[in-house]
Amino acid sequence: MESIALLIAAAMSAGTLLALAALGLLINERAGVVNLGAEGMMLVAAVAGYATAFHTGSDTLAFAAGMAAGALLAGLFGLLVIWLNTNQYAAGLALSLFGAGFSAFVGLGYTQEKLSPRLSHQIPVLADIPFIGPAFFKHHPLVYGTIALTLGLAWFLYRSRSGLILRAVGESPESAHALGYPVRRLRLAAVMAGGALCGLAGAYVSVIYTPLWVEGMIAGKGWIALALTTFATWRPARVLLGAYLFGFVTMLQFYLQGQGMQIASQFLSMLPYLATITVLVLISSNANFIRANMPASLGKPFFPGS
Amino acid sequence: MLKLEARPQPSRLMALCSPLIALAVTVLLGVGLFMLLGKEPVRGLQMFFWEPIRSAYAWSELGLKATPLILIALGLALCFRSNVWNIGAEGQFIIGALAGGWVAMQADASSSRMIVLAILLAGVLGGMAWAAITAALRARFNANEILVSLMLVYVADLLLNYLVYGPWKDPQGFNFPQSISFLAVTKIPRLFDGSRLHIGVLIAAASVLGLWLFMFRSYAGFALQVGGMAPAAARYAGFSSQRALWTALLISGGLAGLAGALEVAGPLGQLTPYVPAGFGFAAIIVAFVGRLHPVGIVFSGILMSMFYIGGELAQSRLGLPKSITGVFQGLLLFTLLASDTLIHYRLRWVRPAAGQQA
Numbered sequence A: 001m002e003s004i005a006l007l008i009a010a011a012m013s014a015g016t017l018l019a020l021a022a023l024g025l026l027i028n029e030r031a032g033v034v035n036l037g038a039e040g041m042m043l044v045a046a047v048a049g050y051a052t053a054f055h056t057g058s059d060t061l062a063f064a065a066g067m068a069a070g071a072l073l074a075g076l077f078g079l080l081v082i083w084l085n086t087n088q089y090a091a092g093l094a095l096s097l098f099g100a101g102f103s104a105f106v107g108l109g110y111t112q113e114k115l116s117p118r119l120s121h122q123i124p125v126l127a128d129i130p131f132i133g134p135a136f137f138k139h140h141p142l143v144y145g146t147i148a149l150t151l152g153l154a155w156f157l158y159r160s161r162s163g164l165i166l167r168a169v170g171e172s173p174e175s176a177h178a179l180g181y182p183v184r185r186l187r188l189a190a191v192m193a194g195g196a197l198c199g200l201a202g203a204y205v206s207v208i209y210t211p212l213w214v215e216g217m218i219a220g221k222g223w224i225a226l227a228l229t230t231f232a233t234w235r236p237a238r239v240l241l242g243a244y245l246f247g248f249v250t251m252l253q254f255y256l257q258g259q260g261m262q263i264a265s266q267f268l269s270m271l272p273y274l275a276t277i278t279v280l281v282l283i284s285s286n287a288n289f290i291r292a293n294m295p296a297s298l299g300k301p302f303f304p305g306s
Numbered sequence B: 001m002l003k004l005e006a007r008p009q010p011s012r013l014m015a016l017c018s019p020l021i022a023l024a025v026t027v028l029l030g031v032g033l034f035m036l037l038g039k040e041p042v043r044g045l046q047m048f049f050w051e052p053i054r055s056a057y058a059w060s061e062l063g064l065k066a067t068p069l070i071l072i073a074l075g076l077a078l079c080f081r082s083n084v085w086n087i088g089a090e091g092q093f094i095i096g097a098l099a100g101g102w103v104a105m106q107a108d109a110s111s112s113r114m115i116v117l118a119i120l121l122a123g124v125l126g127g128m129a130w131a132a133i134t135a136a137l138r139a140r141f142n143a144n145e146i147l148v149s150l151m152l153v154y155v156a157d158l159l160l161n162y163l164v165y166g167p168w169k170d171p172q173g174f175n176f177p178q179s180i181s182f183l184a185v186t187k188i189p190r191l192f193d194g195s196r197l198h199i200g201v202l203i204a205a206a207s208v209l210g211l212w213l214f215m216f217r218s219y220a221g222f223a224l225q226v227g228g229m230a231p232a233a234a235r236y237a238g239f240s241s242q243r244a245l246w247t248a249l250l251i252s253g254g255l256a257g258l259a260g261a262l263e264v265a266g267p268l269g270q271l272t273p274y275v276p277a278g279f280g281f282a283a284i285i286v287a288f289v290g291r292l293h294p295v296g297i298v299f300s301g302i303l304m305s306m307f308y309i310g311g312e313l314a315q316s317r318l319g320l321p322k323s324i325t326g327v328f329q330g331l332l333l334f335t336l337l338a339s340d341t342l343i344h345y346r347l348r349w350v351r352p353a354a355g356q357q358a
Helices: A002-030 A038-056 A059-083 A088-110 A132-136 A141-159 A161-171 A173-178 A183-209 A221-231 A236-258 A265-269 A271-284 A287-293 B012-036 B041-049 B056-081 B089-105 B115-141 B145-165 B200-217 B219-229 B231-237 B241-268 B279-289 B294-318 B324-344
Strands: B002-006 B345-349
Touching: A002 A038, A002 A132, A002 A141, A002 A161, A002 A183, A002 A221, A002 A236, A038 A059, A038 A088, A038 A183, A038 A221, A059 A088, A059 A183, A059 B324, A088 B279, A088 B324, A141 A161, A141 A183, A141 A236, A161 A173, A161 A183, A173 A183, A183 A221, A221 A236, A221 A271, A221 B145, A236 A265, A236 A271, A265 A271, A265 B145, A271 A287, A271 B115, A271 B145, B012 B041, B012 B294, B012 B324, B041 B294, B056 B089, B056 B200, B056 B219, B056 B241, B056 B279, B056 B294, B089 B115, B089 B145, B089 B241, B089 B279, B115 B145, B115 B241, B200 B219, B200 B241, B200 B294, B219 B231, B219 B241, B231 B241, B241 B279, B279 B294, B279 B324, B294 B324, B324 B345
Parallel strands: none
Antiparallel strands: B002 B345
16 A cells, blocks of 8 residues: 555656656647657756756756756757748657757766755655555655646646637648748747746656756656647646656556566666557547647748738 | 758759868868867867778778678668658668678588678568568558657667577677677688678678669659659659559668678677667768769768778777767758759849838
């Protein structure tokens, strides 16, 4: 029972980092831009966050550094694809490859170090409830912040005027342009906001989740986040649920090992990747389900005629 | 202010110049990086652009590194031209290495040199099989090939780890995670004494020719590329997009698997967790920098292996981290994509006129 509560807690923690990145990607995909560079942005942000936490001792500054790093890289990507009309897939891949090399390069001095583990924050009274307490009420504030962010984003997209404009930019940039909205500037803003959230996710990994820096430590989580936005058909609440589900699958391997399962650890480690493929297959086979919410101009460049 | 203006026709001059502009900008950024790190830029550039070509031996090492890059990039170029986004060549490379390695481990005193052929064939089939998973899931369920092929890289990597830490671990290997060293009979023939260059470089050259013929001189290759550029036109002409998907993925998977088998039965000589060296990802850059053209890929493959060798030298002689190779590779792709804009657009200096509507 105790271990199941811990499994739920770990799944929420792992789900949070996926959700943060996936919500960021959702924002820029709603604006019509696909950024395959999530993995690279998260890696660079993880180093930036780790180094900041290491030198300043402040987690808040570390998160800010991660967000800044993510937004900066996303801005570079945005300039390429929005103003120079570069192929979005190719530019995103370039960002991922560059981020992998650059983070390893910058992070070399930090591989021997380790941050002191961050204490979990307990919510008074609620944390003392048996089972429920350790499972749901002993988390880093960012875990709750991500839930709030999900609700806020859902409200923004469907209930606010700015959200409507953002969606219009992703659905039909021509119409938005004709109405006088600065399509390219809005897309850049959305891409940078997405980068900032991917950066926050990266910093969360290296400062809170592990907390250490190892080359390539994101290990595909950026790509899984990318898949999540598709699974969730671009709906914030589904992103969060999907992220927790994936967090659960990721953590299941440690739980199963703890239970003395006679399976080589490598096969258990394959679970999140195999789960991603499986869910992708299940969801994609129903074309109507995917298309129902997909931004109509996703991945298509927009170049206002003179 | 500067404004982009669409050209009536793509500029052929810029198509040729763009990789050179990109290289120049990358070198400039590299000089800045060296200065930032307090290293002498000239020494740094020497490691990357002079040391790898200064002697016959250096050239042979360059060819050795370029071989897998060129083989994999050829297949990826075919994929990208057909609008099939195979990002998982690294996984197909690993499975090719595993399949080739498994055959190599079956060798004994009675084996003939023909086993080398079996090793290479196993590599090709392994890579094809791994790519076929992506093709099947995309064809049958419409699952995104970028994500599927990429997830399969992690799966392949874990499978390699399982084998070298488990069933394939050398019992006499002092508990190191590595397979037995393959017998000499399985070694891929070398071209010259005193260098590690092997016949893989000839296979790569033949593949360049073969793929050029397929892309530009065959009906099937033509149909494939039309499907990538204009899906509606391809449908109208009756070209099957399913067939294009399978052809592109099987050819690229086979080439990546072949590269994997060549590596394990060539310079590596055994399976270790370090078989995946990132060639599958670097080859994406090679393919783009080579303009998705077989001949261009030869040049960009050589350039990229200069980065690899330069990175190793910068590590041993200048004390720089080896990951600088990845930084340069990424920068090159970035700057190339940016300067490619000049092929389709020209820059115009436009004076913002007063009262003009934006």
